[in-house]
Amino acid sequence: MVFQQSKWGKAILYFLLFAYGCVTVAPFLWALSSSFKPLSEIVSGGINFIPKEFTLQNYYDIFVKEPLFLRWMYNSALIAVVATVCNTLFNSMAGYALARIDFAGNKIMFILILAVQMIPGQLTIVPAYLIMKQLDLLNTYAALTLPMMANATFIFMMRQFFLSFPKELEEAAEMDGLNRFGVFFRIALPLAVPALAAQTIFVFMGAWNEFLKPLMFMSDKSMFTLTLGLNTFKGQYISHWNYIMAASMVFTLPALLIYAFFNRFFIKGITFTGGK
Amino acid sequence: MAEASSWKKKLKNNATGYLFLLPTILVLGTFLFLPVFYSLYLSGHKVNLLGDVSYKWIGVNNFTRMAGDERAWIALKNTASFALFVVPLQTAFAIMLAVILNAKLRFKNFFRIVFFMPTVTSSAVLSLIFMWIYNSNGLLNRVLEFVGLHGYNWLGDPAVAMKAIMLMNIWSTAPFFMVVFLAALQDIPDALYESAMLDGAGAWRRFISITLPLIKPATFFTVVMGIIGTFQLFDQSYIFSAGSGGPNNSTLTVALLIYQYAFKNLDFGYASALAVMLAAVIMIVTLIQRKLFAEEKLN
Numbered sequence: 001m002v003f004q005q006s007k008w009g010k011a012i013l014y015f016l017l018f019a020y021g022c023v024t025v026a027p028f029l030w031a032l033s034s035s036f037k038p039l040s041e042i043v044s045g046g047i048n049f050i051p052k053e054f055t056l057q058n059y060y061d062i063f064v065k066e067p068l069f070l071r072w073m074y075n076s077a078l079i080a081v082v083a084t085v086c087n088t089l090f091n092s093m094a095g096y097a098l099a100r101i102d103f104a105g106n107k108i109m110f111i112l113i114l115a116v117q118m119i120p121g122q123l124t125i126v127p128a129y130l131i132m133k134q135l136d137l138l139n140t141y142a143a144l145t146l147p148m149m150a151n152a153t154f155i156f157m158m159r160q161f162f163l164s165f166p167k168e169l170e171e172a173a174e175m176d177g178l179n180r181f182g183v184f185f186r187i188a189l190p191l192a193v194p195a196l197a198a199q200t201i202f203v204f205m206g207a208w209n210e211f212l213k214p215l216m217f218m219s220d221k222s223m224f225t226l227t228l229g230l231n232t233f234k235g236q237y238i239s240h241w242n243y244i245m246a247a248s249m250v251f252t253l254p255a256l257l258i259y260a261f262f263n264r265f266f267i268k269g270i271t272f273t274g275g276k
Numbered sequence: 277m278a279e280a281s282s283w284k285k286k287l288k289n290n291a292t293g294y295l296f297l298l299p300t301i302l303v304l305g306t307f308l309f310l311p312v313f314y315s316l317y318l319s320g321h322k323v324n325l326l327g328d329v330s331y332k333w334i335g336v337n338n339f340t341r342m343a344g345d346e347r348a349w350i351a352l353k354n355t356a357s358f359a360l361f362v363v364p365l366q367t368a369f370a371i372m373l374a375v376i377l378n379a380k381l382r383f384k385n386f387f388r389i390v391f392f393m394p395t396v397t398s399s400a401v402l403s404l405i406f407m408w409i410y411n412s413n414g415l416l417n418r419v420l421e422f423v424g425l426h427g428y429n430w431l432g433d434p435a436v437a438m439k440a441i442m443l444m445n446i447w448s449t450a451p452f453f454m455v456v457f458l459a460a461l462q463d464i465p466d467a468l469y470e471s472a473m474l475d476g477a478g479a480w481r482r483f484i485s486i487t488l489p490l491i492k493p494a495t496f497f498t499v500v501m502g503i504i505g506t507f508q509l510f511d512q513s514y515i516f517s518a519g520s521g522g523p524n525n526s527t528l529t530v531a532l533l534i535y536q537y538a539f540k541n542l543d544f545g546y547a548s549a550l551a552v553m554l555a556a557v558i559m560i561v562t563l564i565q566r567k568l569f570a571e572e573k574l575n
Contacts, residue, residue, distance in 0.1 A: 009479070013379055017387050020373065023447070024391055030415055031405045045413040047422075086299075094300040103293025104286075113300075116308050118562075122508055122531050123555040126538050126548050127311035127318065130329060147307035150300040180292045209398030211511045216539065227400040231515055234404055241408045248401045259396045263389050 028252075035059070035246040042242045058246035062233075069247070071222055072229035079141060079225060080207040083148035087203045088196050090150045095158025096184055100170070110159070116152040121212075129216050143217040144225070148207055154199050161195045162188065197265045201258070208255060226251050318548035325542055338549035348550065350525045351533040354438060358529065359506040361442050362449075367498050369450035374457035375487065392455070394448040403515040406444045407431060431516060434526035441512050441527060449505065453498045460494035461487070496569045500562055507558050510535065530554050 029049055034042060035058055037051045046052075063069050097103070098110050128147065129138075137143045165188070173187045189196075214225040224232065230247055237243045294301075319338055321331040342348050373391060377384050394402060409415045410430035417427030430440040464487065472482050488495075510531040513521060521528030521536070530550065538547035 010379075010381070013376055013381060016372075016376055017381065017384070020376075021387055021390050024393060024451070027402075027405050027409060027447075028393065028397075030409060034408065043413075045418065047415055047418045090299040090303070093296040097293045097296035101289055101293040101296065103290040106293065109297060112309075113304075116304055118559070119308055119312055120504065120508060120555045120558050122510075122534060123315050123551045124308060124311040126534070126544055126551060127314035128307055129538070130314070130318075130323075130544065131306065131311065133325075134329060146303065150303040152304060152308075155300060180296075184296075205396055209400070211398070211400050211514075212535075215514075215535075227398055230400055230404065234515075235518065241411070244404055245408060248404050252397055252401050255396055255398070256393065259393070260389065263392065 031245045031252075032249055034241055035249045037242055039240060039242050042240075058242045059250070062243050062247050062250070065237075065243070066229075066233055066247075068222060068224070068229065069233075069250075072224050072226045073250075075141075075223060076208055076226040079144045079148075080204050082141070082145045083207040084200055084204045086145070086149040087151055087154070088199050091154040091199065092158050092189060092192060092196065093184070094150065094155045095160075096162050096188055098155070098159045099162035099165075100167075100188075101180065113152045113155050113159075117156070125212065125216060128213075132217055138217055139220045139223050141223075144207075144210070144213055147213070148203070148210075151203065154203070157199070158192070158195060161192060165191070194265075197262070201262055201265055204258075205255065315548045315551055318545050319552045320549075321545045323544035325544065331545075334545070338546045339553075341546060342550065342553065347525060347528065347533060348530075351521070351528045351530045354526070354528055355507055355509065355530045358438065358442060358445075358509060359503055362445050362506050363499060363502040366446045366450045366453060366502055367495065369446060370453035370498060371457050371491070371495075373450065373454040374461055375483070377454070377458060378461040388458075391451045393451075395452045397448075399448070399511040400515060402444065402448055403512050406440070407516060410440050432523055434522075434524040437516070437523055437526045441509075441516055445506070445509070445512065449502070453502070456494050456498060457491060460491040464490050492569070496565065500565055503561050503565070504558055507531075507554065507561075 033049045033051060036054050036056070038053055038055050038057065041052055094113070098106060098113070132138050132143045137146070169191075170183050170187055173183050178186065209227060210225070211227045211231075214228045218224055218228065221229075221232070230244075230251060233247055234244050318331075320333060320335060322334050324330045324332070377388055377391075411417075412427065412429045412432070414430075416430065420427045428436045430436055468486050469482055472486060477485070508531050509529045513527045513529045513532045514535070517523075517527045517532075519532075519536070519540075521532050531554070534547045534550045534554070537543045537550065
């Protein structure tokens with residue numbers, strides 16, 4: 001501990017903790033409160049967090065005014081689920097092969113995986129668009145899911161995980177006549193659940209929150225994801241902050257709820273990837 | 277016999293190994309590896325998108341063009357000043373929050389969950405929320421007026437528009453790095469602090485001579501990730517300025533400029549050349565960082 005546990009020291013720490021907590025929560029609460037206010041109250045510019053005139057009309061209106069909202073939500077969910085399922089499976093398979101299977105070129109593949117991590121995203125966006133265009137995949141779900149189906153950072157994480165894993169279990173299973181695939185799916189994967197959970201959340205959140213890729217690949221409004229739809233919606237209802245905040249909340253609350261339930265996996269996931 | 281079976285086993289291992297890696301090789305190969313070479317190729321060409329994609333070799337023209345491109349210089353300046361401002365502050369805030377959360381306090385798990393909220397919210401939503409707060413009639417200006425300061429036209433005034441994005445960015449990224457520092461802090465044995473206390477070292481002294489040196493790997497990680505992240509700033513600039521980088525180019529970043537050249541002007545060759553330059557800058561900065569930190573470890 002840096003700090004001695006003196007009375008004053010503690011009081012200062014609690015104060016800082018509380019103060020920063022307020023700084024973090026205030027924007028969310030302000031957005032939530034604005035989403036329950038009628039336009040007249042929004043325009044008047046008061047700073048009351050509790051609406052003078054509480055209304056659910058904004059939430060009703062946004063779905064009526066923008067019928068594609070549900071469609072965008074469906075698109076986002078579908079893309080995020082497909083990306084997450086494939087990503088966790090393929091990353092684990094790759095990580096397992098690198099950690100456990102003695103094949104020619106194992107070292108080179110591992111070095112390539114490490115190298116790929118260093119490629120800045122901006123370098124790939126223009127060519128990625130041209131590749132999608134030439135594969136005729138623009139405005140399809142495949143354009144958003146395919147590039148997100150494997151991730152070098154998580155492959156590295158899974159490799160480290162499987163390396164630290166007792167070999168005896170797998171050897172015993174092989175004696176019992178399971179082949180490599182059997183060993184992987186029945187023994188290794190079920191035991192990797194904690195590492196998979198951390199990954200699942202990160203990949204899902206990453207896909208759900210992605211903005212640039214849908215912006216590039218999707219021009220057909222019905223193929224928009226929620227992030228992109230939200231931005232278009234803002235363009236149409238530019239000073240209707242009550243609508244924009246209601247739409248933002250519809251989009252954010254599910255993610256925050258998921259986070260609240262699984263928060264311990266987040267922390268674990270970062271410590272997995274971060275500098276270790 | 278034995279030789280034949282070991283040969284067979286090797287073959288089987290190779291086949292299984294590559295089968296396990298096949299999806300990864302296809303995905304990363306097509307969408308990460310290939311694009312790197314494709315961008316290098318594009319950066320030396322003029323790309324025509326009408327009908328079938330066609331390319332015309334123009335040598336280093338795309339690169340020499342940058343020197344005279346005023347907006348490219350503005351974007352680079354904006355991006356660099358963004359990184360210079362945001363990276364140190366987000367690192368400092370992350371360390372401060374981690375140190376506080378690492379003290380023996382009640383409710384700290386609750387606060388940890390709360391602090392982390394911005395990190396799991398999409399930048400699109402955060403940008404909208406902050407645009408509403410930064411509105412000239414919005415919460416921030418009202419609070420500033422309340423404490424006797426004057427407000428700004430945060431989104432419309434070129435002098436402060438980028439500052440507004442910086443503040444929001446620090447607010448939303450510091451908690452992520454806080455978790456990295458928390459893990460590093462938990463690895464420091466309490467005994468070190470206790471013996472320093474016996475020697476009469478105060479809290480600040482202990483922080484400077486024990487904590488900071490021991491969390492150096494986490495600091496390195498944070499600074500490198502911070503630089504990479506800030507140099508790629510796109511979402512927030514795009515949403516705040518509705519894609520223009522305005523007002524008066526004040527929120528124009530390199531990533532936004534690349535996007536504009538590619539998707540507004542359909543100048544894919546020049547956009548790729550800019551992306552290659554950006555990648556080179558990021559890599560050089562990372563290597564310099566790595567060198568600096570590695571040398572310090574030796575001393």
